[in-house]
Amino acid sequence: MTNEEKYLSIFKESFDVDEATARTLKYQDIPAWDSVGHMSLIAALEDAFDIMMDTDDIIDFSSFEKGKEILAKNYDIEF
């Protein structure tokens, strides 16, 4: 599985959404992505990519797109 696929599947599973919805999703757009859902998402991403994110990055992680940017820039994950 590529990193892109891994990332997408975590979003789909965490929030129970389809691919099109996942790709445009922003924090607080749907009830599942609230502050509880956010911490579960971060935990799932950290497990999948074997990383530990900084608190600032967790806070800045405000959308599907923004999340990819953060992972690429600060954690050397290539998409």
Add this chain to the structure above:
Amino acid sequence: MTFEELLQIPPYSLGHEEKHALLTERLLGLTEHHLAHCPEYRRMLDSVGYDSGSISGYEDLPFLPVRLFKELSLRSVPQEDVVKTMTSSGTTGQAVSRIYLDRTTSANQQKTMVKIVSDFLGASRLPMIILDCPSVVKDRNMFSARGAGILGFSIFGARKIYALDDDMRLDVDGLRAFLEKFQGQDVLLFGFTFMVWQHFYKELVRLKEQGVTFDLSRGILIHGGGWKKLASEAVSPQEFHDRLRDVCGLDRIHDYYGMVEQTGCIYMQCECGHLHASVFSDVIMRRSLDFGVCGVGEPGIIQVVSTIPESYPGHSLLTEDEGVLLGEDDCPCGRKGKYFKINGRLKNAEIRGCSDTYAARFA
């Protein structure tokens, strides 16, 4: 200055004059914002003849009694912008506060809290033991103060366990496995004061009598939520600290003061045992007779101001707590700003701290 710019200031870096100017500007702005967007707030300020021209500093701004949020639905945003409603932890039969958050205010609460706590914990996230039960964050639409506290602090946890099950029993095996896994590392513990005492400390004492011990000398405990119940058991903050250290070696312990009506702006206890106001908020002790401002060492009713609330008019509130200002800008820990201590609830006020409302069931 926008809130984003304010957030870039290290939380304990400003002396009195700079902080006073900064807070006055921001809080005056928030007062105007709520006047324009919350009709109930406007009526209240009209009735006391509020005039922004007569404000020379933020201590001149009007304050609302904190219990007003139990009686009125106060919002400064349309209902459809509310993403989260937080409630105070009232026991059955007591009214609860309802605090309405939009995206901006909710996000700013978390950002602020991270800035403040990072000053004490450092930037790295730690293995975290939550001294509570998982069910407390189950209802996601209606956040209790307890759930919000746990969730807010969870961001500092890298790997997390709940140390208690839903019957509030200590998960001895789970705790042991967790501590073994992270042996030799700092571990963050978080819980509400009474829960820590009742379900963690007392259980550790019982286990120790059976020869089962835990080493938490690498632990950092952050706890809050009220001392009322423990005070009635004659447990002082010093004794709380001493006895936890004796039973498990836990020695880095930070109490904090905060309330659901001003989530995000918590007041952390430093290494010298003092509660500190960050640049994002402040406390003003007031005399009960005329609401004049108390001097250093003089007990008074605590007014709290916060730079965060935009979606509800809660930026200047009179609490039901009594406190004493201990000093400003000169705590030996090096942090600037006011430092103070809490004497307790005002007499005849309702019991409503997070840990205290839970404790009421043990009365």
